[in-house]
Amino acid sequence: MSSTLNPSSTVGAKRWLIAGIALAVVVSMFSAQFNRYHLGIIIDIGINIILAVSLNLINGHTGQFSLGHAGFMAVGGYTAAKISLVASPLLPPALQPVIFLFALLAGGGLAALTGLGVGVPSLRLRGDYLAIVTLGFGEIIRVIVQNMESVGAASGLKGIPKFTTLGWTFSLAAVTIYFVTALVNSTYGRGFIAVSDDEVAASSMGINPVRYKVTAFVTGAFFAGIAGGLYAHHKQFLSPTGFDFLKSIDIVVMVILGGMGRTAGVVVAAIVLTLLPEVLRQFSEYRMIIYSLLIIVLMMARPQGLFTWNRKKGGAA
Amino acid sequence: MSQPLLKLDHATIRFGGLTAVSKFSLEVQPCELIGLIGPNGAGKTTAFNMITGVYQPTEGHIHLNGKSIAGVKPHALTREGIARTFQNIRLFGSLSVLDNVRAAMQLHCKHGVRAALWRGANFRKLEGDVESRAIELLEIFKLGDLKDEEAKSLPYGDQRKLEIVRALATRPKLLLLDEPAAGMNPTEKEELMHLIRFIKDKFQIAVMLVEHDMTVVMGICERIAVLEYGIKIAEGTPEQIQRDPKVIAAYLGTETEKEEPADA
Numbered sequence: 001m002s003s004t005l006n007p008s009s010t011v012g013a014k015r016w017l018i019a020g021i022a023l024a025v026v027v028s029m030f031s032a033q034f035n036r037y038h039l040g041i042i043i044d045i046g047i048n049i050i051l052a053v054s055l056n057l058i059n060g061h062t063g064q065f066s067l068g069h070a071g072f073m074a075v076g077g078y079t080a081a082k083i084s085l086v087a088s089p090l091l092p093p094a095l096q097p098v099i100f101l102f103a104l105l106a107g108g109g110l111a112a113l114t115g116l117g118v119g120v121p122s123l124r125l126r127g128d129y130l131a132i133v134t135l136g137f138g139e140i141i142r143v144i145v146q147n148m149e150s151v152g153a154a155s156g157l158k159g160i161p162k163f164t165t166l167g168w169t170f171s172l173a174a175v176t177i178y179f180v181t182a183l184v185n186s187t188y189g190r191g192f193i194a195v196s197d198d199e200v201a202a203s204s205m206g207i208n209p210v211r212y213k214v215t216a217f218v219t220g221a222f223f224a225g226i227a228g229g230l231y232a233h234h235k236q237f238l239s240p241t242g243f244d245f246l247k248s249i250d251i252v253v254m255v256i257l258g259g260m261g262r263t264a265g266v267v268v269a270a271i272v273l274t275l276l277p278e279v280l281r282q283f284s285e286y287r288m289i290i291y292s293l294l295i296i297v298l299m300m301a302r303p304q305g306l307f308t309w310n311r312k313k314g315g316a317a
Numbered sequence: 318m319s320q321p322l323l324k325l326d327h328a329t330i331r332f333g334g335l336t337a338v339s340k341f342s343l344e345v346q347p348c349e350l351i352g353l354i355g356p357n358g359a360g361k362t363t364a365f366n367m368i369t370g371v372y373q374p375t376e377g378h379i380h381l382n383g384k385s386i387a388g389v390k391p392h393a394l395t396r397e398g399i400a401r402t403f404q405n406i407r408l409f410g411s412l413s414v415l416d417n418v419r420a421a422m423q424l425h426c427k428h429g430v431r432a433a434l435w436r437g438a439n440f441r442k443l444e445g446d447v448e449s450r451a452i453e454l455l456e457i458f459k460l461g462d463l464k465d466e467e468a469k470s471l472p473y474g475d476q477r478k479l480e481i482v483r484a485l486a487t488r489p490k491l492l493l494l495d496e497p498a499a500g501m502n503p504t505e506k507e508e509l510m511h512l513i514r515f516i517k518d519k520f521q522i523a524v525m526l527v528e529h530d531m532t533v534v535m536g537i538c539e540r541i542a543v544l545e546y547g548i549k550i551a552e553g554t555p556e557q558i559q560r561d562p563k564v565i566a567a568y569l570g571t572e573t574e575k576e577e578p579a580d581a
């Protein structure tokens with residue numbers, strides 16, 4: 001993020017957003033042509049892009065180490081799934097997309113509210129404390145869901161309507177990328193990076209660090225909730241084990257590998273890390289071992305992120 | 318006399334059993350250049366931290382423009398017109414030089430989150446204004462050519478200068494400089510003295526500096542306060558301070574020690 005923002009270069013951003021959504025919708029019309037397995041992976045990629053880009057706002061740009069993304073995803077996913085399960089049979093088919101949109105926004109909204117509840121007390125803490133609090137939060141959500149009969153408890157929530165399409169997923173991925181990029185690339189948004197670089201200096205420059213951190217956290221939680229909703233209507237089945245600690249770690253790895261605070265890199269990392277386990281499927285039982293080894297090697301070889309070119313090596317400062 | 322810009326009234330701060338600053342009273346007039354000196358550990362930086370809201374005084378009051386600043390957070394005090402630099406440079410290292418200044422300008426920006434997301438014509442105009450004001454400020458201090466450099470890659474002297482520019486971008490009424498001459502060579506110190514006087518005249522603000530370098534302090538300050546062990550032992554013009562026996566004792570030891578026979 002060392003590059004200076006150029007207002008004239010960001011003018012076209014809105015056009016890119018519209019182009020992205022249009023492309024997603026058009027490609028989605030040909031979904032039937034795709035192999036179902038491939039289509040499933042492509043949608044997984046889109047969902048992971050939303051998760052990684054939104055976590056990047058918290059962990060990358062604002063420099064707060066959160067391990068709670070799977071928790072917010074669960075809040076959004078279960079909320080959206082429950083709404084569709086109740087509302088979908090009551091309304092005519094023409095209104096189904098409306099239900100879906102409402103369910104996604106409600107899921108994102110509730111996740112954002114949860115983010116506010118977790119963020120306001122814990123974002124006053126620095127560094128590792130936040131990681132521990134968010135880790136605990138994610139586990140609390142999972143345990144609550146595991147014991148809630150109304151959402152299927154430990155046996156899971158079944159029969160969620162298949163609303164998620166390639167068009168929905170990538171339109172929302174485009175919205176997420178646009179939202180985070182536009183937010184950070186403004187005079188206001190430089191505050192996120194300022195807080196990440198030096199909180200004390202930021203506060204003496206009139207920047208309220210707690211406010212910026214909470215804003216990043218709530219925004220990130222909202223999009224994680226949306227991603228959870230898409231996931232629920234993609235897999236058509238939700239189980240609490242899908243939102244455990246390891247899921248949060250997966251997303252953190254995408255952010256670190258993509259280069260903290262670099263949206264383009266994080267998007268590429270989300271794609272690579274979604275494809276990798278699928279490509280390794282032929283090695284069956286060795287799959288996860290190879291996957292873990294690859295991540296360790298990548299971390300050692302490129303700790304600054306896989307796709308970070310313009311940062312000087314080592315740094316003389 | 319007009320109302321003082323800043324007024325410390327018996328400001329005291331204790332950390333457990335240690336009284337770091339004790340009953341410190343001081344008035345700073347608008348557009349005044351005032352120095353705060355004292356031996357190491359005298360409580361100068363602690364006094365700065367009380368004025369900027371980092372620490373709350375245990376006793377006593379601090380008023381800015383007649384308003385008490387008790388309980389006001391540092392970021393809110395910046396809004397009221399206090400800006401500072403740090404003893405150990407604290408720039409936003411990963412941001413460019415221009416964006417360091419821009420980040421400090423956001424507190425006077427009327428356009429926030431919504432404008433940033435909508436990116437209308439108005440946003441472009443306002444962002445353009447911010448940028449040109451930031452560049453203008455950088456050019457006054459001859460940092461304009463470096464605007465796209467990463468802040469942490471600048472040479473030491475320029476980093477110190479950028480920190481001052483960043484503080485000025487918040488449009489302060491009172492600028493606090495914490496050891497601005499630290500680590501500078503004589504030529505750089507000379508430049509710094511010109512710079513501080515220039516800032517005071519050009520921006521019409523009060524400047525308060527903590528400094529160990531006596532050439533700098535005596536050369537530019539209109540008034541000096543001296544702290545020793547958290548207590549103000551003297552206040553006056555540079556000439557008065559240089560002649561004050563208490564100050565001499567604090568820096569050089571007392572007369573009796575000096576007169577001890579060395580020849581035995």
